[in-house]
Amino acid sequence: MKQIDVAVAIMLNTEQQVLTSWRQLHQHQGGLWEFPGGKREPDESMFDTLQREIHEELGVSVETAAPFVRIEHDYGDKQVSLDVWLVSHFTGEPQGKEGQALRWQTIDELEKGEFPAANAAIIEALQRASI
Ligand SMILES: Nc1nc2c([nH]c(=O)n2[C@@H]2O[C@H](COP(=O)(O)OP(=O)(O)OP(=O)(O)O)[C@@H](O)[C@H]2O)c(=O)[nH]1
Numbered sequence: 001m002k003q004i005d006v007a008v009a010i011m012l013n014t015e016q017q018v019l020t021s022w023r024q025l026h027q028h029q030g031g032l033w034e035f036p037g038g039k040r041e042p043d044e045s046m047f048d049t050l051q052r053e054i055h056e057e058l059g060v061s062v063e064t065a066a067p068f069v070r071i072e073h074d075y076g077d078k079q080v081s082l083d084v085w086l087v088s089h090f091t092g093e094p095q096g097k098e099g100q101a102l103r104w105q106t107i108d109e110l111e112k113g114e115f116p117a118a119n120a121a122i123i124e125a126l127q128r129a130s131i
Pocket residue numbers: 004006007008027028029033034035036037038039040053078080082116117118119
């Protein structure tokens with residue numbers, strides 16, 4: 001089975017809130033909220049992907065990130081492997097560089113039903129971990 005490797009960022013601010021962004025309707029799993037990130041390109045490490053995607057989508061530089069969890073999910077039309085990182089330090093103020101809406105929420109406020117199905121396991125892991 002061909003899996004798509006995706007780097008996903010849990011961007012944390014100083015108030016322990018997490019950044020979520022809206023997936024536009026034309027995207028896979030569009031109309032739902034996500035954690036920013038995207039697909040790995042050939043010859044990139046997952047950390048390279050994380051830094052590139054976060055710079056492209058939010059205009060900020062990831063300074064410190066730690067691997068958090070890896071989630072594999074089969075959507076039927078696509079199989080994804082989400083490599084989820086906790087980003088505790090970044091420089092710049094996140095902006096929706098691709099026109100996407102952004103919001104900050106506490107971990108308790110994250111609602112599984114607003115995200116793609118693969119994210120339920122990420123949200124559970126965040127809510128279990130005391131971050
Ligand atoms: N970024 C991101 N992708 C997710 C999440 N959850 C999830 O299932 N995915 C899936 O991961 C895949 C890749 O994400 P993406 O669409 O952001 O990839 P990308 O930024 O490279 O986009 P592009 O194809 O427009 O260049 C999509 O199939 C998407 O549905 C999530 O929380 N964040």
